[in-house]
Amino acid sequence: MNHDSYSDAYIRDILAGYRTIAMVGASPNTSRPSYFALKYLKQKGFRVIPVNPGQAGKEILGETVHASLADIQEKVDIVDIFRASDAALDIAREAIRIGAKVVWMQLGVRNDEAARLAEAAGLHVVMNRCPKIEYGRLSGELGWAGVNSRMLSSKRPLLGAKGVQHRMLATKT
Amino acid sequence: MTVERKPGFNTLAIHAGAQPDPATGARATPIYQTTSFVFDDVEHAAALFNLETFGNIYTRIGNPTQAVLEERVAALEGGTAGLAVASGHAAQALVFHTLLEPGDEFVAARQLYGGSINQFTHAFKKCGWEVRWADTTDPQSFRAALSPKTKAIFVESIANPGGIVTDLEAVAAVAKEAGVPFVVDNTLATPYLTRPIEHGADIIVHSLTKFLGGHGNSIGGAIVDCGTFDWLKSGRYPTLSAPCPSYHGITLAETFGNFAFAIACRVLGLRDLGPAISPFNAFLILTGIETLPLRMQRHCDNALAVAIWLARHDKIAWVNYAGLPGNQFHALAKRYCPKGAGAVLTFGLKGAYDAGIGLVSNVKLFSHLANIGDTRSLIIHPASTTHRQLTDEQLVRAGAGPEVVRLSVGLEDVDDIIADLDQALASV
Numbered sequence: 376m377n378h379d380s381y382s383d384a385y386i387r388d389i390l391a392g393y394r395t396i397a398m399v400g401a402s403p404n405t406s407r408p409s410y411f412a413l414k415y416l417k418q419k420g421f422r423v424i425p426v427n428p429g430q431a432g433k434e435i436l437g438e439t440v441h442a443s444l445a446d447i448q449e450k451v452d453i454v455d456i457f458r459a460s461d462a463a464l465d466i467a468r469e470a471i472r473i474g475a476k477v478v479w480m481q482l483g484v485r486n487d488e489a490a491r492l493a494e495a496a497g498l499h500v501v502m503n504r505c506p507k508i509e510y511g512r513l514s515g516e517l518g519w520a521g522v523n524s525r526m527l528s529s530k531r532p533l534l535g536a537k538g539v540q541h542r543m544l545a546t547k548t
Numbered sequence: 549m550t551v552e553r554k555p556g557f558n559t560l561a562i563h564a565g566a567q568p569d570p571a572t573g574a575r576a577t578p579i580y581q582t583t584s585f586v587f588d589d590v591e592h593a594a595a596l597f598n599l600e601t602f603g604n605i606y607t608r609i610g611n612p613t614q615a616v617l618e619e620r621v622a623a624l625e626g627g628t629a630g631l632a633v634a635s636g637h638a639a640q641a642l643v644f645h646t647l648l649e650p651g652d653e654f655v656a657a658r659q660l661y662g663g664s665i666n667q668f669t670h671a672f673k674k675c676g677w678e679v680r681w682a683d684t685t686d687p688q689s690f691r692a693a694l695s696p697k698t699k700a701i702f703v704e705s706i707a708n709p710g711g712i713v714t715d716l717e718a719v720a721a722v723a724k725e726a727g728v729p730f731v732v733d734n735t736l737a738t739p740y741l742t743r744p745i746e747h748g749a750d751i752i753v754h755s756l757t758k759f760l761g762g763h764g765n766s767i768g769g770a771i772v773d774c775g776t777f778d779w780l781k782s783g784r785y786p787t788l789s790a791p792c793p794s795y796h797g798i799t800l801a802e803t804f805g806n807f808a809f810a811i812a813c814r815v816l817g818l819r820d821l822g823p824a825i826s827p828f829n830a831f832l833i834l835t836g837i838e839t840l841p842l843r844m845q846r847h848c849d850n851a852l853a854v855a856i857w858l859a860r861h862d863k864i865a866w867v868n869y870a871g872l873p874g875n876q877f878h879a880l881a882k883r884y885c886p887k888g889a890g891a892v893l894t895f896g897l898k899g900a901y902d903a904g905i906g907l908v909s910n911v912k913l914f915s916h917l918a919n920i921g922d923t924r925s926l927i928i929h930p931a932s933t934t935h936r937q938l939t940d941e942q943l944v945r946a947g948a949g950p951e952v953v954r955l956s957v958g959l960e961d962v963d964d965i966i967a968d969l970d971q972a973l974a975s976v
Binding site for chain 2: 384407408411414508522527540
C-alpha cells in the first residue's frame, strides 16, 4: 500500500466506519495539537480515550487517561499516535494485541516498518495525517478556512445534528 | 486501491470550493452579506476563537462566500490553502507581515508592477523591511543580493508591464539554497498559463482584480500557500514555528501542518490589520474564475495577433511580447507558459512620449485606464501614469520608458481591436 497519498474513500471509510479512538500521547496542555484533536473528535461523536503514562488516572476533557493501550477495557477501533516516529513500532504491536482495526499516525509521524507489521496483521494504516484535519476536510468544514479540500461534489453537504456551522461526514462519495 | 480521478482545470475552475448550499439547496454561491455569525453557545464561541474548531465568526477574518473563492484559487494553483483579501497589495503586505520582522531583508526582482515597486520601496521601508533588488533576467543576481538577513525572494512569473518571463526554477533554486520561501506573483499568467508550484514556489500571490476576476468590476487579492516550506525545520520564522502569544501558545506550523502559512496570514495579519475582501466582490470574482480557461486562451490568442500586427507597423519601433518568435523570452515562454504568453504587452513608439500620449487619446475601443485583465481591451502610457512615482532609472529598468505603451488585450473580435489601433496610430 502506498502511504505517500491516500484516496478520500480510504480515509472516509475509516472516519465514518469507526467510533472509538485511543489517543496515544494525549496531552492535557490546551495548546498542544493532541488536545485540539481530542476536543474536535469528541464533538464529532467519536469516543476518544486518552493514553499517556505520565497522566494516568487524571482527566482530559472529562476522559480518564490510561497508562497504556492494554489498560483499556473497551473495544478500540483506531489507535491514534501522537508520538515520535520511532515510538510507532511498539505502539503498532500493542494495537495489534488489543485487536484494533486501524493504526493512525499524526502529522510528521511516519514509520513504514510499523505500517507493514500492522497491515500484515490485517489493520488499516494511515500515516502523516491528522484525523481532525481529515474530518474537517472531507466534511467541508475545513473549506471555511480556505483550505483546499481536494474534493469536488455537487451534493449538498451534510449538516450536523444540532447547532450552526457543524458538518458531518457523508459515508458515500 | 483504485486511483481517484483528478479533475481537470476547467472542472476545478467551476466547481472547486463550492457545493450546493446545505440549508436551501442554492446552487450558485450565496453572497453572505453579513458581518457576523451566531454561535451555538459560549463553548462553541470559545472553540472558534481558540482555533480549536472551524467556522465563521466575523467577516473581517473569514466569510463563507470568500471561502469558496479561497479554495477555488488554491485548487487551481495546486496549493494547500488560500486567503482572499481586499487587494493584491494587501495580499503582498500580509505575506511579508507574516514572514518578516523589522530589520529583515528580502530580495525582489526589479522587473515588477510599479505598485509593487512603490510598496517595497516606501511602505515596507517604514516597517523596517529592506528590499534588495535583483534582475529577473539574471538568476545569479538573486544569489548576489542575499545576506544573512534575507527572509524571502519575490518575483512575478510574467512581469508587468514588459512581457518578461521569469526563469522560475533558476530563482527557486537560489531560494532553496538560501533556505527562504520563494514568493511568486502569478497575476499576469494566472494558473491557467503557469503554475508556479510546479516550478518551486512556496507562496503565490494574486491580484484577483485582474485576470482571475476578469471583468474589471472587483478589487481583490489572494495568497496561496503551496504547503512546501518546512517552517519547523527552518526555525527562522517564529510566527509559524514558535508558540503564538495571541492564541494561548499554540505553534501554528504544528497545529495546521502544510497550510499553516495561509492560516497565519488570516488569524494574525488579516485579523489585526483588517484588509478584508467584501463578500460581494468575492462572489463576482469566483464567478469570473469559472470562465478563466476560456478567457485566458482568447486573451493570449488575441494578444499574439495584435503583437504580430504591431511588429509590422512602421510607427512602432519595437514590440515586447514573449509570444513573438524573435522575443528574448520566447524560449522561457514556451517552457513556463506554453499555452500562451498572456494578454499584456508593451511596444515603443517611434514618436516617443508625445506619440504615446497621442495614441491613448485617439483610441475609441480601447479604454484608457490603469488596469489589466479585463474583458475589455485596455491601454496606458505607464511613464505618465502607473509608473509616474518611479525615478527615470526605475522606469527604464521596469520596462516603462517614455516611449512605451502598454496594452492589456481583451476579448473583443481581434479585427476590431486591430482596427482601433490602426485608426489611432494613423494620426500620431
